[in-house]
Structures are given as structure tokens and as C-alpha cells.
Amino acid sequence: MTYLLIAANFPLEDFAFAIMLDQSEISTQRQFAVLADNALLADAMQTMGASAVSGPSSETVTKWLSAVAQLHRASANSQEFFSDAARFAVETIGLDAAWVLSYAPVNGWQTVGQRANQDLSQELDFAALGALRDKATTHYQPVTDGVCSHDHAVVLSPVLSSTGEVIGAVYGVRNTRGENRRRGIRPLEARMMQILAESVAVGIARLANETEAARTRVLLEQAFSPTVVEHIHQNPECLAGQLREVTLLFADLRGFTSLAEMLPPADCYRLLSEVMEVLTEVVIAHQGIVVDYYGDGMLAFWNAPLDQEDHADLACGAGLAMLDRITALSLEWKGILSEPLELGIGVHTGPVLVGNAGTNSRLKYGPRGSNVNIASRVQAATRELETSLLVTAATKRRLSPKFFTLRTCTARLPGLEQPVELFTVFPTCEAREVKSRLDQYAHALRHFEHGDLIMAEVLLKELVAAGPITPARFLAQQAAIQRGTEFGRRSSDRQMTDHGPIIEIHEK
Numbered sequence: 195m196t197y198l199l200i201a202a203n204f205p206l207e208d209f210a211f212a213i214m215l216d217q218s219e220i221s222t223q224r225q226f227a228v229l230a231d232n233a234l235l236a237d238a239m240q241t242m243g244a245s246a247v248s249g250p251s252s253e254t255v256t257k258w259l260s261a262v263a264q265l266h267r268a269s270a271n272s273q274e275f276f277s278d279a280a281r282f283a284v285e286t287i288g289l290d291a292a293w294v295l296s297y298a299p300v301n302g303w304q305t306v307g308q309r310a311n312q313d314l315s316q317e318l319d320f321a322a323l324g325a326l327r328d329k330a331t332t333h334y335q336p337v338t339d340g341v342c343s344h345d346h347a348v349v350l351s352p353v354l355s356s357t358g359e360v361i362g363a364v365y366g367v368r369n370t371r372g373e374n375r376r377r378g379i380r381p382l383e384a385r386m387m388q389i390l391a392e393s394v395a396v397g398i399a400r401l402a403n404e405t406e407a408a409r410t411r412v413l414l415e416q417a418f419s420p421t422v423v424e425h426i427h428q429n430p431e432c433l434a435g436q437l438r439e440v441t442l443l444f445a446d447l448r449g450f451t452s453l454a455e456m457l458p459p460a461d462c463y464r465l466l467s468e469v470m471e472v473l474t475e476v477v478i479a480h481q482g483i484v485v486d487y488y489g490d491g492m493l494a495f496w497n498a499p500l501d502q503e504d505h506a507d508l509a510c511g512a513g514l515a516m517l518d519r520i521t522a523l524s525l526e527w528k529g530i531l532s533e534p535l536e537l538g539i540g541v542h543t544g545p546v547l548v549g550n551a552g553t554n555s556r557l558k559y560g561p562r563g564s565n566v567n568i569a570s571r572v573q574a575a576t577r578e579l580e581t582s583l584l585v586t587a588a589t590k591r592r593l594s595p596k597f598f599t600l601r602t603c604t605a606r607l608p609g610l611e612q613p614v615e616l617f618t619v620f621p622t623c624e625a626r627e628v629k630s631r632l633d634q635y636a637h638a639l640r641h642f643e644h645g646d647l648i649m650a651e652v653l654l655k656e657l658v659a660a661g662p663i664t665p666a667r668f669l670a671q672q673a674a675i676q677r678g679t680e681f682g683r684r685s686s687d688r689q690m691t692d693h694g695p696i697i698e699i700h701e702k
Contacts, residue, residue, distance in 0.1 A: 226322065226333035226348070227384075275397050276307035279390065284309045287386055289366045293318075297327075297362050318365065319348060326350055327360045332391070334384040346370055347378040351391035356399065364391040418559075419478050425500055432499040433559060435549030440497045440561055441509040441541060441589060443482070444573035445473055445516055448536040450490035461530060466490060469535070472519045480512035485560035491573075495561055498548045506543055506592030510619050513539045513583050540573025541585040541619075543592050568614065571607040575616065575699045579603070581665040587615040598625035600632050601639065602665050603672075605697045613696045618665070628663050635664040642669060643695060647677040672697055 280292030294307030303323060326333060334349035346367045353362030364387050368379060418426065426432060447469055454462050470487055477484050477494040481502065485493040494512070496505035516537055524535040544565035552558030568586065576584050579602060590599045599617040606613045625632060638653035650673045657666035676695065 226325075227336050228329070228331055228333055275401060276394075277309070279394055279397070280307045280309035282390060283364070283366055283387070284311055287366070287383055287390070288368075290369050291367070293365070295362060295365070297360065322348060322350060323363060323365065326352055326363050330354060330358070330360050332384050332388040334379040334381075334387070336378045336381070349379040349384050349387050351384075351388045353391050353395045353398070355395070361398070362391075362394065364388075364394065418483060419481065421481070422483070422500055429499075433550045435547060436498075437545055438498045438548050439543065439545050440495045440548060441505045441543045441592070442493065442495045442546070442561065442566060442569035443477075443509045443513060444491060444493055444540045444570050445513070446491035446538045446573055448538055448577065449533070453531070456532070457530070465527065468523060469520070472523055473516055476512050476515045476519060480508045480515065482508060482512055483559070486558075493560070493566075493569075495546075495548075498561075499559075504594065506541075506589050507594050507596060509541050509543075510583075510585060510589070510593060510597055513541055513585075514619065514621065517582055537582055538573050538576035539583045540569050540571070540576060541583070541589050542569035542572055543586065543589040544568065568607070568610065571610060571699075572614070572616065575605060575607060578668070578699050579605075579616070579665045580662070580668045581618055583619055584616045585619055587617070590615075590617050593619070596622055598622050598632075600635060600664065603639065603669065603697050604643075605699045607699050631657060631660055631663055635666055635669075638666070638669065642673050647673045651677070 276294040280294050283289045283292040291310030292308055293305055295303045296306050297303050303318075303320070322333065330352040332349070332351040335347040346369050348365070348367050350363050350365040352360045353364065355361045366379070366387055370378060447466070450466070453465065457465065469490075470492060473492050473494075474484055477492075480496075481500075482494045482496045483498070485495060494509075496502050496508050502508060516539060520535050520537050524531070527535070542565060544563075546561035546563040546565050548559075548561045550557060550559045551562070572584050572586060576582060581602065584602065585599070593599065598620045600620070602616045602618055604613050604615050620628075620632075634653055635657055638650045638657070641647070641650035641653065651670055654666045654670035654673065657664055658670060672695075
């Protein structure tokens with residue numbers, strides 16, 4: 195009878211049919227020949243006699259090699275691969291059975307696949323397996339003068355890792371007193387077992403690579419669009435840290451703390467989940483990257499890792515689309531919420547250090563640097579300015595004619611030394627419909643910045659009555675505050691710059 199065992203170091207939980215072998219039962223010590231180089235092999239064949247010298251025909255060898263190639267092509271997963279390897283030893287090399295074992299110092303030898311052409315109860319020779327670990331080369335029992343001292347002959351070959359560690363073995367047994375007339379293991383058969391063991395090692399590496407690639411793809415698809423995932427696969431170096439100009443977008447759901455106090459916990463989290471789902475869909479539709487979710491908000495950016503010449507357009511388009519989608523979502527929750535949902539969105543363009551700051555098991559690809567802080571502060575300013583979307587001058591300069599911008603004010607944002615020019619954004623087609631109001635706000639802002647506060651208030655009063663298309667109410671409040679405090683002050687004391695008064699924003 196014959197057994198083949200192939201041992202390899204792979205996750206045992208992947209193989210539900212694995213069994214632990216009883217290593218306490220060790221058969222009588224065998225005398226093995228070691229498969230050596232060709233010169234030593236020729237000397238050994240002369241010593242062993244004619245039965246050992248006579249080998250398989252050229253047709254048989256061709257069949258063997260063809261089967262090895264098929265082994266690499268056919269198996270789709272680990273279980274199939276090791277079962278096919280066991281079948282190869284039985285059906286192709288001519289052994290009577292095949293077992294596949296894994297070996298690890300903690301778990302020892304475990305069966306992960308087997309094949310037999312008859313019902314066998316042969317015990318494995320663990321002394322031989324132990325010797326294989328000490329001398330990692332193919333061992334086999336040849337026939338000397340046509341006689342074999344055991345009722346079965348054994349051949350075993352190590353499966354090695356890329357570092358040369360024994361992670362398994364190919365172990366075969368031939369019944370020397372059964373119907374099979376071969377009375378031992380011939381050298382060429384032992385050589386074929388060595389090739390099979392090497393094929394198993396290659397297969398293990400291939401399966402490990404495929405598993406890692408699949409796991410990596412799942413991680414990437416959680417963070418990137420299919421187009422970006424494909425680019426990363428073709429250019430994995432693009433995730434390395436680099437300095438790039440990007441457009442950043444911070445979006446925040448206003449008043450979520452009050453909503454959380456009003457809604458039952460289940461509804462609260464369902465609402466937040468639906469909001470984040472809407473924002474994420476918009477970012478992906480506009481070819482952006484979602485960096486992270488934080489409480490009731492999110493950060494996304496454009497122009498990394500792929501080059502996107504229109505990254506400012508894409509970000510502003512995403513911001514406007516978010517406002518439309520949140521209005522639709524608010525209608526769906528109208529029967530539950532007492533007030534409509536509102537977003538605050540800040541967009542800024544500038545150089546950042548971008549790369550993967552996560553681990554192999556958790557990707558965290560995103561931007562770092564002061565410009566991220568600016569984008570966050572711009573988003574926070576939307577609440578105080580009572581407008582939904584604000585962009586900086588750096589983003590405005592990048593926009594195409596598809597968008598119309600209206601300068602809101604020049605503001606000093608918390609934590610930033612230099613004042614920032616802030617703009618609202620409209621699609622050009624929409625801006626035409628409300629152009630008169632936008633022009634009126636621009637006139638009011640000029641009067642405000644040149645100190646003509648009364649005229650600014652007159653213009654702004656009309657805009658406030660017309661509705662919240664512009665941040666007129668906020669600017670009117672600023673004009674009233676300055677007019678109320680300017681009496682008794684010298685003109686040289688007023689906080690004036692080349693752009694007029696700088697509005698202090700206190701919201702973080």
C-alpha cells in the first residue's frame with residue numbers, strides 16, 4: 195500500500211477536514227537513500243540493482259510533467275490545490291494513496307488533503323518526518339536486489355518556504371507486497387516527488403499572494419472608487435507619502451447634538467447613517483476620496499492619488515450636490531424632525547502631505563498639513579456667516595467658468611494668523627437667475643469695507659427680505675455692530691486694511 199503526505203504551513207481554519215495525527219505511534223526505523231545530485235544518483239543506481247535502474251518510459255515522464263503543469267493551472271483555492279496534489283501522486287506517479295499535511299511547531303503535522311486507491315490503515319513514520327526536518331532533502335526507500343525489508347516503501351520530500359524553512363513534506367508509500375509489482379521507490383520517481391514538493395511550495399506562495407491581493411483589494415474598495423483601485427494596483431507606489439496640491443472638503447451636519455437629544459437612539463443613528471451615505475455617494479460620484487468620518491461630519495479631497503486637473507470644480511460640484519441631496523433627505527424625515535436638515539461645507543485648495551498613515555490591516559490614506567486645518571476652519575465659519583457653502587480664494591482661482599463666485603467677506607479664522615477671503619459658489623446658470631441680488635450684495639460689501647455702513651445696511655436690508663441666497667443678514671449685523679461702536683473713535687483707530695475691515699470669526 196502507498197501513502198503520500200504533503201505538509202505545508204497555512205491557516206488551519208481554512209480546512210475544515212483537517213485532522214490531528216497521533217505522533218506517539220512511530221513505526222520501525224527505516225533505511226532511506228537520500229536523493230543526491232546526478233553523479234551520486236548514478237552511483238546509487240548501480241549499487242541498487244537492475245530493478246532500481248529500470249525507470250519509466252519517456253511517455254510516462256511526459257505525462258508526469260504535463261500533470262504538474264495542470265496542477266498549477268486547475269486549482270482555484272487552497273482545498274482544491276492540496277487535494278489535486280494528493281491525487282497527482284496517486285494517479286500520475288503511481289502511488290497507492292496521498293495525504294496532505296501541514297506542519298507548524300505549535301500544531302505539528304495535520305492532514306489537509308488526501309487521496310487513496312484503496313482502504314488503508316497505514317501509520318505514518320514520524321521518525322522519518324522528523325529526520326526530514328533535520329535534513330531538508332528528498333528521502334526514499336529503494337529496492338536492493340529486488341527485495342524490500344518492509345511491506346511498503348516510503349518516499350518523502352520537504353516543502354520549503356521562501357526562506358528555506360521546512361513548512362511541509364511530500365510523503366509517499368508504495369505497497370511492496372500488493373498488486374503493484376514495483377518493489378520500492380525508483381530514483382526518478384523520488385525526483386518526481388521532489389518536483390511535486392517544489393510545486394506545492396510554489397502553490398502555497400501563489401495562494402498566499404492571491405489571498406493577500408484579495409484582502410488588499412477589499413481594503414482599497416472600502417476607501418476608493420473602482421477607477422482609483424485599478425490605478426493603485428497598477429501603481430502601488432502612489433500611496434507613498436508625497437506633497438501634492440489638493441482640494442479639501444469638510445462637510446458637517448448642523449445641529450446634530452440637538453437632534454440626538456430629541457430622537458430615540460435608533461432613529462438618531464439611522465439618520466446619521468443615511469446622511470453619511472448621501473455624502474459618501476456624492477463624493478464618489480464626483481471622483482473624490484473619503485478620508486474619514488468624524489462625529490456628524492466628513493472629510494474628502496481630490497487630486498490624489500490620481501491627477502485631476504479639475505479638482506476644484508469636482509469638489510465644488512460635490513458640495514453643491516450635497517446641499518441638493520440633503521434637502522431631499524430632509525423631506526423624507528419631515529414627519530420625524532421638527533426642523534429641516536442643514537449642512538455646512540468648507541472647501542479649500544492647497545499643498546498637503548498625502549499618503550497612507552494606516553497599517554497593513556487598516557488603510558488610512560489622507561492629507562496632513564496646515565491647509566487641512568484651514569479647510570476645517572472655513573467649514574466652521576459657515577455657521578457664523580449663515581451660509582451653507584464657503585470656499586477660499588485659492589479654490590476660486592482654480593474654478594472654471596462653470597461656476598460663479600461671490601466674495602462673502604475677508605475674515606480672520608480661529609487659529610490662523612493671516613485673514614482669509616471667503617466666497618460663496620453658484621452654478622453659472624443659477625447665478626444668472628439671481629444675478630441682481632448677487633450684484634447688490636457685492637455693492638453692499640464694498641460700501642461696508644469702505645466704511646459707508648449706512649448705505650451698506652440699506653442695500654443689505656432689501657437682500658435680507660428677499661431670502662437667504664446671500665449672507666446678507668450676517669453682513670448687516672456686522673455693519674450694525676460697527677456703526678454702533680464707531681462713535682467717539684478716531685478714524686485712524688478703525689480696523690481697516692487694503693480690503694476693508696476684517697471680520698472676526700469665533701466659531702471653531
